[in-house]
Every structure is written in structure tokens, then in C-alpha cells.
Amino acid sequence: MKHLKNLLGITFCLLITATSYGCDLKAKEPTSTALTTKSITEKPAKQYVKIALLLDTSNSMDGLINQAKAQLWDIVNEFTHAKCGNDSRPLLKISLYEYGNDNLSSREGYIRQVLGFSSDLDEISEKLFSLTTNGGEEYCGQVIQTSLKQLDWGKNADDLKMIFIAGNEPFTQGKLNYKDAATNAKENDVIVNTIFCGNYEQGISTMWKNGATLTGGEYMAIDHNKQIVHIDTPYDDIIIKLNSKLNNTYISYGALGRQKKAMQSMQDSNAAEMEAAVAVKRSVSKSSRLYKNSNWDLVDAVEDNEIVLSELDDNDLPEELQGKSESEINIYIKEKKEERDAVQKQIQELNAKREAYISENQKEETGELENALLSAIKTQAAKKNYKWD
Structure with missing residues (x-):
């Protein structure tokens, strides 16, 4: 019952606020030498883009899963070029959840963490290829809340933290109100982006748009049945x-x-x-x-x-x-x-x-899901002085 598409991957670079160097080249003037030393010593050695992909694996999502497998490398390759205003490069970590599958535990809300945050691209690919579909109940609010609780999002305000959730059932299903999950995400500086597999207006009426808006995220609707055209080249x-x-x-x-x-x-x-x-x-x-x-x-x-x-x-x-x-x-x-x-x-x-x-x-556009993901990532990253070379 869900349709996602040419998936994955995702996303990019570290942000930097005025008080802690990073993408923002205009760091706030310290009030003393002691403060300067303190800010430098306390600054994390690495900064991350952390992306959690929440994929519906109910019966109608086979096409979505196949697209995700194919599009993972497009997203990774795009992210390779991301950098902050100070020319540093962020590290990428991706997590994967499946939800809405009858094979999953009803006590857990038909939700499973397939992979915690990982930078191992082979492992991410392996987990994607392991996914199978089966009918079930899709609890969007609960899977968002579960990912917020289980994953190590970290405390660094300069990390870019994003959730992408895809499906086509009403966003309101389940006992946990999606608005509570969205509030929790915002409090933890995590942006929720929603991808509705179906008609744009239907996604709005079933609260997918509202689920994204509450955290400053992007709402997107895609045609999950559209086939991706790959162009063969001499190389x-x-x-x-x-x-x-x-x-x-x-x-x-x-x-x-x-x-x-x-x-x-x-x-x-x-x-x-x-x-x-x-x-x-x-x-x-x-x-x-x-x-x-x-x-x-x-x-x-x-x-x-x-x-x-x-x-x-x-x-x-x-x-x-x-x-x-x-x-x-x-x-x-x-x-x-x-x-x-x-x-x-x-x-x-x-x-x-x-x-x-x-x-x-190329006569046709690339995959709708890929375009949606990259558009959301670049829009949100731009607010933190990210750029692509």
C-alpha cells in the first residue's frame, strides 16, 4: 500500500552557527582569549550529516524498494560534492527503518530498525537488498518517534539531522499522534521531510504536508509507478x-x-x-x-x-x-x-x-524521488551555508 521510489540516500554537510565555526565563516567574536580556547577545545573533531530513511514495506512497495536500491548511488555521488563555506567536507551517516509490514512485531508497531547510523556503504546496500514487502498497518507518528529514541542523533548543533519518511496511507494512523512526534523532532533539531506516494492534494488532505511543515521540513509527492530511464554511455x-x-x-x-x-x-x-x-x-x-x-x-x-x-x-x-x-x-x-x-x-x-x-x-528527467530528496536536502543545507562544487 505504499509507494516510494528511486530512494535513498541522502544528504549532506555540516552546518555552522555563529558561535561555533564551521560552515559559517563569520564566527562570532569571542569576548576573551579564554572563551576562544574553550570553544576550540570543545568543538567536535568531526561533523556529520545524519539521515534516517523510514520506508514503508507493505505490499505495494516493491517498486519503491527497487527504486531505492537503484538510486542509493545517485544520492551518494551527489553528496560527494557537498562542502561547507570553509571548504571542509562533512561525513555522512545513514540509518534505515522499515514499517507497515505484517512480518514485523505488532507490539513494536510493525516497525523495525534495519540499520542504525552507518557510513558503511556496502552495509547500507546490503540492508536495502534484504527488504521484502508484506501488507500491514502504517504508523507514521510511531516510526518517527521510534527513530528519534533509538538513534544516536548527537548533541552537536552543527550537524545536519534529517528524517525522510515515505508512504501513501494517512499520516494520522496509529495511537501516537504525529504532531507529538514532530514536536519531539523539532526539539532535537531533527527535520522531518515527508514523501507521499500518490496525488499531491491527497497527501495534503491526509496530513503528510502538515507532518513536514511542523518541523520546517519539505513535503513532496511522487508518482511511484514512473520508471527511471538509465542512459547507456560509451564509458x-x-x-x-x-x-x-x-x-x-x-x-x-x-x-x-x-x-x-x-x-x-x-x-x-x-x-x-x-x-x-x-x-x-x-x-x-x-x-x-x-x-x-x-x-x-x-x-x-x-x-x-x-x-x-x-x-x-x-x-x-x-x-x-x-x-x-x-x-x-x-x-x-x-x-x-x-x-x-x-x-x-x-x-x-x-x-x-x-x-x-x-x-x-537525456530526454527525460531523473527519478522523481531522487529529485525530491536532492531538492529538500539542498534547500535545507543552503540555510546552513552548504554548497556544492
């Missing part, structure tokens, strides 16, 4: 081949590494099975700054100073590095890093040509 096959080369630069370590390396390959296959264009978009995402895997890949781990090679057991290493000295391993990692940088640069250069080709040949 697609080359990018897909380069993706295989890119995978060969990952050096997994430990039990988690073996598992994650397999997941990387599986998500490549999932994207390719949908359509070649989706595989290309995923490859582009993997060539960006947002695809980081320091918890299982030695190249990223060493670059981020998150692991000391001397602390690893020999059998934690891949077979080709076992029995090697730390010096030999460092040389190997450096070579893989240089190889990765070169492949990623090639993909980015080819993608620039690919996008120009699409721009010249």
Missing part, C-alpha cells in the same frame, strides 16, 4: 572494468575483513543484476571519499592511523602477506594505495565525461 564498460581493478587494491585483515571483502563483491553483483547503469554508479561511489573501509582494509586503516601493523597476528593477514616483515608489508600497502588512487582518478575522469554525455542525451 560504462570501462568504468565497470576499472571497478574490478579497484577491488584488487583492498587488503582485508582479520575475520571481519574476509566477511567484508565478500560483502563488497556481493553488493557489486546486486547492483549489476539490477542494471549495468546501477553498477556504474556504484563504481563511481567507490571511487569517492565516502567509500572508506578502515575497519577491514589495511590501506584505509593505515591511512587513517587506525591500526598498527605490529599488533596484528600473522594469520590476521591475507595469505600473500603472511610471513612478511613489517617493512615488506608497508611497501605492499603503499603500492596498493598508489594503485587505488590511480584507478579512482580514472573512474572520476571517465564519470565526468559520462555525466556530460548523459546531460546532452
